[in-house]
Amino acid sequence: MQTLRVIWAIFVKDLRVEWRHRETLASMCVFGVLVVFLFNFAFETAREMSLRLLPGLLWVAFAFAGVLGFNRSFAAERENASLEGLTLTPADPGAIYAGKLLANLFFMTVAEVVIVFAVSLWYNFSFIPVLGLFSLVTGLGTLGYVAVGTIFGAISANTRMREVMLPVLQFPVAVPAFIASIEGTTGALRGEPLAVYADWVNLLIAFCIIFLVLSYLLFEYVLEE
Amino acid sequence: MPPETSPAKSGLELRNVSKYFGDLAALRDVTLRIEIGESIFIYGPNGAGKTTLLRTLCTLARPAEGHALFNGEEIHSNPAAARARIGFVSHATFLYGDLTARENLKLAGTLFGLTALKERVAAALATFSIEDRADEPIRKLSRGLQQRATLARALLHDPDFILLDEPFTGLDAASVEKLEALLRRLPGEGKTVVFSTHNFDQGASLARRLVVMAAGRVQFDGPLGMAPLDSLGIRNLKIEN
């Protein structure tokens, strides 16, 4: 119970802080939409082409929007050493990780909805018929990406050049989630049945479990001195 | 590695603790025992190791050598137990600038697992006379008010050991008086107070025990009245300050 209360308190705190200045979400959404916008000049956007390019476009936009969010998530914790303040309580470090993870997941989801909307509008592609499976794949991929992004955000907040350090740490580790998400999204957008890309969905589930558990266990060492 | 001898089972204790930052030794072979109800003044020049000492006692820093103990047990084998009984006031406020004092205290209280949180937060805000500014974001408050909110947060869970690192810095005169009164009162209520300040006379008027540090070592540890101030060079230091 206490663990759940801590997770919820951290989650609500992050949302409240974000609501007061709205910088993180704004920058994530604007950046993601800009990526989509620039892609438009890089590729021909005929519908049959779109289906081959869209998954990659979506995940590149998600990935960059995410890096912005995770960076800010812990930059805010360094001001006034408030993360140290959290460490000084008897709360389980894993619960602090879980609270930050939920908040990042929430911000990512909002940014993704905005990015998907922009793609749908500019590339004349309707997500409605494939929404269920598309959400399943995207949700799992996002969870895996946020799981590693949250712990690496906490690590890179301790470094000089954290804006560079975070993607350098995160992208190589997130490659399996990235590949599986793109493959799964391709299947979903083509309207194929789940069985066709079930391997990728399973890989995403495995990725989420492995890195959620690992990060939960290791977060304690990230907070320590 | 369990410590070899431990006669008393309660309190905070450092045993032969050293802590290094590269070529610097912030603490060298420091041994210190802090019991319930004490009031301890930590004094020393800049860089003497006062901050590292307090950070080690409050569980944030782990000794490179030696043992940090809470109630006779290694602090880092169960840090949560020690953290529940320790309140720490650092140079940084630990407060979120975008949240109000009340929200900051509520968050801390939840993480400490406190019950009747609403009433406790209200009482803590009243103790430090910040009720009327309690619903403004911390960012908008003066340094003095922020420091009062910091104190309210540190004392919210009614800790037995209150560690304060230069708590008077940036406080207005009224807050200084309030804090002084608090530091005098707490030891009588069975609380332990450990603090550092640059102003020797101020510190000496608030504590019974003095710990003088220099270059990471404890130079003197004992009742204030027995401190050989001249041989410790404190008279000279005082003039410099």
Add this chain to the structure above:
Amino acid sequence: MIHLGVTILWLLIAVWMIFFYAPREATMGEVQRIFYIHVPAGWTAFLAYFIVFVGSVIFLAKRSQAADDLAHAAAEVGFVFCTSMIVTGPLWAKPAWGIWWTWDARLTMSFLLWLLYVSYLMLRSYVFNPGRSALLAAVVGIIGFVDVPVNYMAIRWWRTQHPQPVIGGGEGSGLEPAMRLTLYFCAGAFWCLFAYLVRERLAIARLRRELSAARRASAPQDQKEDRG
């Protein structure tokens, strides 16, 4: 000293074997001999990352400075071998396949390992608080190592689902005995060199620590207190 001597001798014999003992490969010709450098370098790089992982786990469990030194040393030396693999790969690929690079499973995997080394070593040099860098590096070392097999699965499936632009000759499989012997002999020489370099690197770490301790002892006054 003995270790250095053995390493040099072993490497010299390995070079001799590469050029004079191993037979000329039928289709690729002389250029195939780079294989005896490329493959052992890759094996050593993967082995080194495993040592980084083991050192990191021991450091977190026991806080032993020696374990952290071992992880750091293995990462630095492993990075050199990984870079050799990444550089010799394209040098071989260009004449053999006609292209410098292709995103086939093995190449992608090698590049990923190289990136994991880069991120580990970058992190170690960019952490502000030296007291924290060992802890953070250990966390990154462990996550990175666990990521290797997950990545391997993902990349293999990904590449087998797509047509492969160029297929390299199946290394290791169906090797002629003389070639196989040369390969293993070279791998042994590389491991011996790796162990020598790690030992030297550990000796440097130990000297540095002694120097730090001596500096702390000799200049007890004017020091700044570090926070954070």
